[in-house]
Amino acid sequence: MISRRPSIFIYASRPDPDFLREICAGIEEEGVFFEIFRREETDVNVLAHQAAEDSMLGSGIGISGVDVVLQIRGMRVGRNVEARHMPTFEQCRAMGADSARVIKKLGLKAAD
Amino acid sequence: MILAGVDIGNSTTEVCIGECVGREPVRFLSSASVMTTGTKGTPANIHGIKAALTRAMASLGRDVSEISLIRLNEAAPVIGDTAMETLTETIITDSSMIGHNPSTPAGAGQAAGTLLSYEHLDRAAESVPYIVFASASSGYEEISERLNGLSDRIQVVGMILQADEAVLVENRIHRKIPIVDEVARIDKVPEGRQAAIEVALPGQSVRMLSNPYGIATLLHLDPQETRAVTPIARSLIGSRSAVVIKTPNGDVRENVLPAGEIYLDAEHPATISLDEGAENIMAAVEGAGEIRDITGQPGTNVGNMFSRIKKGMADVSRGDSPAVRITDVLAVDTLAPVLISGALAGETCLEKAVGIAAMVRTQQLPMREIAAKLEEELHTKVTVAGVEAVMASLGALTTPGTQLPLAILDMGGGSTDAAVIHKDGHVVITHQAGAGELVSMLIQTELGLPERSMAEQIKRYPLARVESLFHMRLEDGEMHFVEESIDPRFYGRVVLLTPDGLVRVEKDIPLEKIRQVRRDAKKKVFLTNAERALRKVAPEHNLKKISNVVLVGGSALDFEIPEMLTEDFVSWRIVCGRGNIRGTEGPRNAVATGLVLSYAGERK
Incomplete structure (x- = not known):
């Protein structure tokens, strides 16, 4: 019996609040659920990797300060789908959208 | 002695190197193929010829100067x-419709109302239905808050957004309305006009606005106006969301x-x-x-x-x-x-x-001019020998399992040529317009690709869709798994499987559509032309009098054209297949091989 709804996990360590808001908006626009968890770990690569491993959908985002990483389950730590340092709001929105598009099997916005 | 046969084609220049010792049969040493430099039959070709000769000789570890005779084909003076x-041409002036497929429109249903800019919300009258449009400068939080605040006073029945925020707005407003987003030219939306908006249910396409009577119902059109909006309705078929704006005195024209x-x-x-x-x-x-x-x-x-x-x-x-x-x-x-x-x-x-x-x-191509120039540059004897189609037939005969009388179908880039070589050696030839280049043009046009080179690649390589970073689904439905994860740039996209790795199809077109267009283009051109060409050269113009057809030329290398032809010719009981020149070269090099062979024949 599955009691949680399937969602994208966001593991955050002292995240920039604006970045986090834009990432969430990106996921919401694509119509996928997400959950935010605060973590002690500060390595953004590890955060993203763990988020992806733990998410039922296999898609996770790590955000540590102003570093944002998008990961999917099955990839090695550091072999990220997308990674950005100090992204623009638009890029944050696109990364959020991409974490959802990965699940929907649609082309990624970052690729355009 | 070492001799070389050189075939200058519309798109490639091919050479075949052979050795003749005494009365023994020719021994083939090597071959090479390069892109033709310049237009076929012009002195610009020399550059490509030299490159091909160098490559063929280098593979033997020898030098071009060791060649003692070069034979050029008498290229047919036909160019495709x-x-x-x-x-037809549809002109829609005064921006009277929006119909597109944003990936995430929001809400569902249809509505009609007066267009009102988001900036002018305060001017809205009570109890008038409005369709509000907002530019990207207003964010989803601001828009939804404002609309919620005004919801008892004014009636908003639909929204048009420039930014990709339809779902975000929809999730925050109390009344559920259809919202269309990602409309690039929001500044062109005419304020104050009547408009109808529709967002289809998930998995469906618009119903009201793709139907002339649906538009008539929503916008209260008379029979004349209904006729005028028909092209709009037609162009909205298949869209997930649409807006139709009522403009005075028929701004839509369909010109013939x-x-x-x-x-x-x-x-x-x-x-x-x-x-x-x-x-x-x-x-x-x-x-x-x-x-x-x-x-x-x-x-x-x-x-x-x-x-x-x-x-x-x-x-x-x-x-x-x-x-x-x-x-x-x-x-x-x-x-x-x-x-x-x-x-x-x-x-x-x-x-x-x-x-x-x-x-x-055209007039006879200046092959002798090329020969003279080449002779001067390489200090080797160069002769122009033999008609192209005859040489191709000779070369095609080296395909294992063939016999006289034999028909060849030479499918190149510019033209489809056919020849029948009879037992007595007499040859009937025809040149037909239309081959590989026409296929590329059809693919480019029908898919609306900006570049010809993309169409060329679509013609050449099979398709796949990358479904995860570790697997893709090939166009025949098979799954293909990869060891090392695929570059995320290819994720969720339609790609071409080229020998140099994956190539992304830039436009967002479904794989099935691309495959359909590609196969149809090939059939339209090659099936039509193969029949047309063979009928011309067949004895009494009767296809049944041909027993063997060997496919040669660049387009015979295609991964599906030869199979299409083989299947098509079954009904005439013709043995048809891709040539395999000298049992090693595949459908390439027929003319060059023929040139070398014919030298041996001339000596006897």
């Missing part, structure tokens, strides 16, 4: 060219362009209008017998099309225009997605078009 012309007539100067002269479609044009060409020249009605699309082809050919062959004659055409019906003038979100409309490949006969 293609052109495309649209026959004056396509013009084609004049066949032939044994049985004929005139046929381009409007009649490819099938009738081809029937007229078939019935005309020997064609001396083909022209188009001056001042029309087709007239311009033919004069453009002739002018281009006259330029490259340095001949006068009158000496350039079009002796065959292949016409193909097609549909071209053309950007609608006045579109707000990059909408296109499928227009009827016709693609034409023309066979241009």
Whole structure:
């Protein structure tokens, strides 16, 4: 019996609040659920990797300060789908959208 | 002695190196193929010839200077060219519709109302239904808060957004309304006009706005106006969301362009209008017998099309225009997605078009000039020997399992040539317009690709869709797993499986559609042409009198064309397949091989 709804996990360590808001908006626009968890770990690569491993959908985002990483389950730590340092709001929105598009099997916005 | 056969084709230059010792049969040493430099039959070809010779000799560890005789083909003085012309044109002025497929519109249903800019919300009257449009400068939080605040006072029935925020707004407003987003030219939306908006349910496409009567219902149109919006309804078919704006006095026109007539100067002269479609044009060409020249009605699309082809050919062959004659055409019906003038979100409309490949006969190509120049540069004897099709037949005969009488079908880039070589050695030849280049043009047009090179690649390589970073689904439905994860740039995209790795198809077109267009284009061109060409050279023009067909030339290398032809020829009980020159070369190198072989024959 599955009691949680399937969602994208966001593991955050002292995240920039604006970045986090834009990432969430990106996921919401694509119509996928997400959950935010605060973590002690500060390595953004590890955060993203763990988020992806733990998410039922296999898609996770790590955000540590102003570093944002998008990961999917099955990839090695550091072999990220997308990674950005100090992204623009638009890029944050696109990364959020991409974490959802990965699940929907649609082309990624970052690729355009 | 070592001798080389050189075949200069429309797109590739091929060489075959052979050795002749005494009375023994020729021994083949190596071969090579490079891109033809310049237009076939011009001195610019020399560069490519030298490159091909160097490559072939280098693979033997020898030098070009060791070649004691080079034999060039007497290239047929025919060059293929293609052109495309649209026959209909839809003009929608004064921005009267938006119909596109944003990936995430929101809400569902349809509504009609007056267009109102988000900036002018305070001017809204009570109890008037409005469709509000907002530019990207207003964010989703601001918009939804404002609308919620005004929801008891004014009636908003739908929204048009410039930013990709339809779902975000929808999730925050209390009343559920259809919202269309990602409308690029929001500044062109005419405020104050009546408009109808529709967002389809998930998995469906719009129903009301793709139906002329649906638009009439929502916008209260009279029968005249309903007729005028029909092209709009048609171009909205298949969209997930749409907006139709009512504009005064019919701003939508569907023009039928004056396509013009084609004049066949032939044994049985004929005139046929381009409007009649490819099938009738081809029937007229078939019935005309020997064609001396083909022209188009001056001042029309087709007239311009033919004069453009002739002018281009006259330029490259340095001949006068009158000496350039079009002796065959292949016409193909097609549909071209053309950007609608006045579109707000990059909408296109499928227009009827016709693609034409023309066979241009020029004066004799200056092959001797090339031979003399080559001789001077390489200090080797160079001769022009043998007619191309005869050489190709000779080369094709080296395919294991063939016998005389033998028909060859040489499918190149510019033309499809056929020849039948009879037991007594006598050869019947024909050159037909239309081959690989026409296929590329059809693919480019029908998929609306910006570049020809993309169409070339789509023609050549099979498709796949990357479904995860570790697997893709090939176009035949098979799954393919990869060891190392695929670059995320390819994720969720349609890709081409080329020998150099994956290539992304830039436009967002479903795999099935691309495959359909590619296969149809190949069938339209090659099946039609193969039958046409073989019928011309067959004894008594009866296909049943041909028993063996060997496919040679560049297009025979294609991964599906030979199979299509093999299947098609089953009904005439013809053994048809891709050639395998000398049992090693595949369908390439037939002419070059023939040139080397014929030297041995001449010595006897």
